[in-house]
Amino acid sequence: MVTRSTSLASTAFEHARDSATGRTATDRTPLWLWWNILSIDAPAVAGIWAIVFARAARITLPAAEVLALTASVWLIYVADRILDGWRSADSETLRERHRFYKRHPLSTIGCWAIVLVATLWLVRERLEPAIAQNGLQLAVIVGAYFICVHADCERVFRVLPKEAAVGMIFAAGTVAPAWTHLRGASTGMIAPLCLFGALCTLNCIAIECWENHRPRGAWRKMPHRLIVWADSRIHLLAAGLAVGALLLDLLPFTRGISGGLLPAVSVSAVLLGALNTQRERLSSNALRVLADTALLVPALLALAAGF
Secondary structure (H helix, E strand, O other): OHHHHHHHHHHHHHHHHHHHHOOOOOOOOOHHHHHHHOOOHHHHHHHHHHHHHHHHOOOOOOHHHHHHHHHHHHHHHHHHHHHHHHHOOOHHHOOHHHHHHHHOHHHHHHHHHHHHHHHHHHHHHHOOHHHHHHHHHHHHHHHHHHHHHHOOOHHHHOOOOHHHHHHHHHHHHHHHHHHHHHOOOOHHHHHHHHHHHHHHHHHHHHHHHHHHOOOOOOOOOOOOHHHHHHHOOHHHHHHHHHHHHHHHHOOHHHHHHHOOHHHHHHHHHHHHHHHHOOOOOOOHHHHHHHHHHHHHHHHHHHHHOOO
């Protein structure tokens, strides 16, 4: 009787803990996870950081440009998840964000098509030709990435892992509006862009490690050797990035353009490093949501502080 009571109490504790971390035994999805399932997280990060870069360069981005950027990021992420769902025969091996699109193909594709048409109209009618041209160039790069990933061209990623490619493309797309408006005076933006690209890459690598490799366990799917190397060094990489951003902020050639941008990069890196220390306590879903939150909150604080 005591053993059974202890077992029941232990089971109840496990359910309570799993509910708190998103690991539920039922099909109910916690509200906080919809931020990721509906692919709202990445567009929000891109839009807010685009404004941060513009403010740092003393530029006011038109609302149409920010909206076009966030919509484009949403279209890319949703398309990627739809294709991942189609390619997988076993739904159990998919993450919740992929299963959602696999379960609701018609409604999600319909919404995707509506957003695509609206975005194309916005680009044609409201964006400057230079902005639209840069967006088209990035779209070609994204298209090449899609072909390499979903056509199983794994040889392309032998040197550079997919996570690094995603981080760099994401950073380039986020900074593109401010970069275009600066035209020939964009030299001072190069170093902040590189650090932001490193931050986005670290974010992608950390998520890959957290989702596919629980501590003291085997890899769920063997990744690129660079990911394996970084797995035990995420906190060190985050610390190095945080210190590097703060040191760069002290240099004369970045003072006129970086504003609160580099401190925001530093704080985001610190938050990613802190999350890595909690990877055993939090579910992979919670870690993924918090990883994007770690990028979003410092950027919002930088804007709120008036930088």
